[in-house]
Amino acid sequence: MSDATHMELPLYSIAHARTGDKGNRVNIxxxxxxxxxxxxxxxxxxxARVLSMFQHRGASRVVRYELPQLQALNLVIDDVLExxxxxxxxxxxxxxxLAFLLLALPLQIPQALxxx
Amino acid sequence: xxETSHDTAFCIGCGAGFSGDRLDVAEPVVDTLIERGLPxxxxxxxxxxxxxxxxxxxxxxxxxxxxxPKLRELLxxxxxxxxRHGIPVIGNFGAxxxxxxxxxxxALGRELALPPFQIAVLEGDDIRDxxxxxxxxxxxxxTSLQVDPAQVIAANVxxxxxxxxxxxxxxxxxxxxxxxxxxxLALGPLLWHFDWSLDDWQRLAAGTLAxxxxxxxxxxxxxxxxxxxxxxVPNMANIGFPIAQVSHDGDILIGKASNTGGLVxxxxxxxxxxYEIHDPAAYLTPDVILxxxxxxxxxxxxxxxxxxxxxxxxxxxxxxxxxxxSSGWLGEGExxxxxxxxxxxxxxxxxxxxxxxxxxxxxxxxRIDLIGVASVHDSxxxxxLASLPPELDHNDVRVRLxxxxxxxxxxxxxxxxxxxxxxDGPAGGxxxxxxxxxxxxxxxxxxxxxxIETRLxxxxxxxxQPEVL
Numbered sequence: 001m002s003d004a005t006h007m008e009l010p011l012y013s014i015a016h017a018r019t020g021d022k023g024n025r026v027n028i029x030x031x032x033x034x035x036x037x038x039x040x041x042x043x044x045x046x047x048a049r050v051l052s053m054f055q056h057r058g059a060s061r062v063v064r065y066e067l068p069q070l071q072a073l074n075l076v077i078d079d080v081l082e083x084x085x086x087x088x089x090x091x092x093x094x095x096x097x098l099a100f101l102l103l104a105l106p107l108q109i110p111q112a113l114x115x116x
Numbered sequence: 117x118x119e120t121s122h123d124t125a126f127c128i129g130c131g132a133g134f135s136g137d138r139l140d141v142a143e144p145v146v147d148t149l150i151e152r153g154l155p156x157x158x159x160x161x162x163x164x165x166x167x168x169x170x171x172x173x174x175x176x177x178x179x180x181x182x183x184x185p186k187l188r189e190l191l192x193x194x195x196x197x198x199x200r201h202g203i204p205v206i207g208n209f210g211a212x213x214x215x216x217x218x219x220x221x222x223a224l225g226r227e228l229a230l231p232p233f234q235i236a237v238l239e240g241d242d243i244r245d246x247x248x249x250x251x252x253x254x255x256x257x258x259t260s261l262q263v264d265p266a267q268v269i270a271a272n273v274x275x276x277x278x279x280x281x282x283x284x285x286x287x288x289x290x291x292x293x294x295x296x297x298x299x300x301l302a303l304g305p306l307l308w309h310f311d312w313s314l315d316d317w318q319r320l321a322a323g324t325l326a327x328x329x330x331x332x333x334x335x336x337x338x339x340x341x342x343x344x345x346x347x348x349v350p351n352m353a354n355i356g357f358p359i360a361q362v363s364h365d366g367d368i369l370i371g372k373a374s375n376t377g378g379l380v381x382x383x384x385x386x387x388x389x390x391y392e393i394h395d396p397a398a399y400l401t402p403d404v405i406l407x408x409x410x411x412x413x414x415x416x417x418x419x420x421x422x423x424x425x426x427x428x429x430x431x432x433x434x435x436x437x438x439x440x441x442s443s444g445w446l447g448e449g450e451x452x453x454x455x456x457x458x459x460x461x462x463x464x465x466x467x468x469x470x471x472x473x474x475x476x477x478x479x480x481x482x483r484i485d486l487i488g489v490a491s492v493h494d495s496x497x498x499x500x501l502a503s504l505p506p507e508l509d510h511n512d513v514r515v516r517l518x519x520x521x522x523x524x525x526x527x528x529x530x531x532x533x534x535x536x537x538x539x540d541g542p543a544g545g546x547x548x549x550x551x552x553x554x555x556x557x558x559x560x561x562x563x564x565x566x567x568i569e570t571r572l573x574x575x576x577x578x579x580x581q582p583e584v585l
Contacts, residue, residue: 016347016383018340020392023255023560029390031383065396069412069425070386076394086261086443086557089483089518 006108014109015041017099026080026095028102030073036113038071044107045073053105054080054098075102126309127156128302128326129359129373131194132207133333135162135184141333141357143193144373148359150201151374157305158198160190160207161298161331168295169440169556171211172270182213183292188224195221199230204284206301210292212270214239218292218575225577232578233290236283240570241272241295243437243563252561255436263439263559273437273563276402277323278314279570280304288574295438297401299327302360310364320404321428322366325411328399329370329388329423333357336370336388337419338378351377368423369416380419389413389423398429400436405429434562443557447480447519447527449534449550453542454493454512461542462486462513468541469517472533480530482519488512492547514547520555528552
């Protein structure tokens with residue numbers, strides 16, 4: 001949904017991300033390309049939205065940590081590996097590709113920020 | 117003889133970030149360490165969670181195996197330079213058989229006609245002789261899993277940096293370990309060089325942070341980062357491996373080997389800073405609880421980034437141990453369909469596989485994937501696809517079946533159903549591959565420190581028998 005003041009764009013357009021895995025959890029570090037985009041991450045990359053994005057894979061919980069000095073979020077997602085790291089039949093059993101699924105999350109970006 | 121110093125910065129290079137990493141990356145790191153002229157060490161991290169179980173299986177087949185299979189190839193290009201320049205090498209490449217690794221390194225030293233050097237072997241991580249998982253708290257992984265001690269292949273506790281520092285103090289040039297916490301491979305030489313106290317939590321935190329940034333090799337210097345059009349990395353075919361320059365106060369400067377590709381930037385360092393981190397205020401290691409919630413990352417020149425602000429809390433009372441156990445068999449099979457209507461033929465193949473698995477009542481859990489961009493009809497430039505009219509709907513779909521079973525034969529039977537699609541499946545199926553893999557599960561626990569006893573052995577490269585100090 002875009003309107004005169006906002007444009008809908010994927011998270012990918014304003015942030016980069018990396019997945020790490022340990023046990024049956026993954027963490028996704030999300031980093032704003034520019035400091036002025038960080039408030040949008042805080043406002044729109046919420047635990048609830050991330051959980052709903054990964055629910056189809058069995059995700060049970062998302063905890064979000066804020067790292068303002070890095071303009072970063074650390075999202076820790078439980079049970080996202082479709083049967084666990086021990087049970088997954090997915091080609092990517094560790095979930096290393098998942099950061100790029102998160103980056104598809106749609107955000108409402110103020111037009112004013114995009115013009116800068 | 118190495119002098120501990122409170123003034124000089126110390127450099128730690130990384131020569132491998134996993135078993136399977138490039139074998140030609142360590143030499144430019146060592147050359148750069150020599151060129152910088154500061155006291156230095158190089159670490160190798162080659163032991164992922166399941167790698168140790170695979171090593172244990174290799175050792176069961178041959179008592180001289182069970183260490184990093186490419187160890188010789190990793191060390192041959194650098195061993196002479198490290199011996200001549202007094203650059204210690206610390207690696208968890210001992211895997212399931214550190215003593216055999218040490219013997220191989222000694223033999224390599226003699227073969228290369230190097231002057232004698234000391235090799236230390238750290239043991240005590242293997243806890244297969246005291247498996248009481250029912251008494252331990254589960255640390256992470258699938259909490260529903262019941263581990264049968266009889267099925268355990270490997271059981272290892274994550275050791276810390278103190279023994280590595282002790283080995284270096286006793287004059288070891290090479291320190292061979294099995295399971296240690298990855299950052300300890302860097303913290304060990306820092307403890308030795310700066311003579312930091314084992315309860316100096318701030319400095320231990322800084323050293324652990326340096327190790328955390330180095331432990332995955334190029335992942336801090338441009339690997340696992342590039343995204344064309346968004347995040348560019350130059351010359352990835354010759355990516356340079358990282359070097360951390362650490363001051364006595366724990367200030368960290370991340371750089372990389374000279375004359376290499378790759379990139380060290382605020383972005384690459386930030387991504388790796390959070391890699392595999394859960395609570396940024398409490399990253400648990402055997403040596404210290406690291407708090408990175410106030411760490412700052414600042415560009416400090418071309419391919420140079422300063423990292424500061426690590427804080428430490430007293431080390432945890434318990435140590436993490438990971439048990440690996442046999443966890444059934446994975447059968448996989450793939451077949452390709454291409455050209456007009458390929459997607460429909462691939463979907464028909466998938467449907468046939470579902471029916472066959474049901475009819476034969478195979479006791480497997482399975483999934484089916486439809487994969488493909490450009491393979492059997494085209495090369496990776498996509499020239500053919502570009503030349504065809506879009507209405508032809510010329511697709512390239514690879515059907516993958518993955519089936520797991522407790523029983524090897526069931527997994528194999530499922531995978532062979534893909535093979536049978538050659539003759540019995542849809543039109544034009546080709547390029548079948550299928551194979552079976554033994555699956556290894558893992559479960560992590562927390563153990564009281566008192567249950568763990570470490571030992572250091574020393575082997576002179578020119579002597580036949582190891583010595584215990």
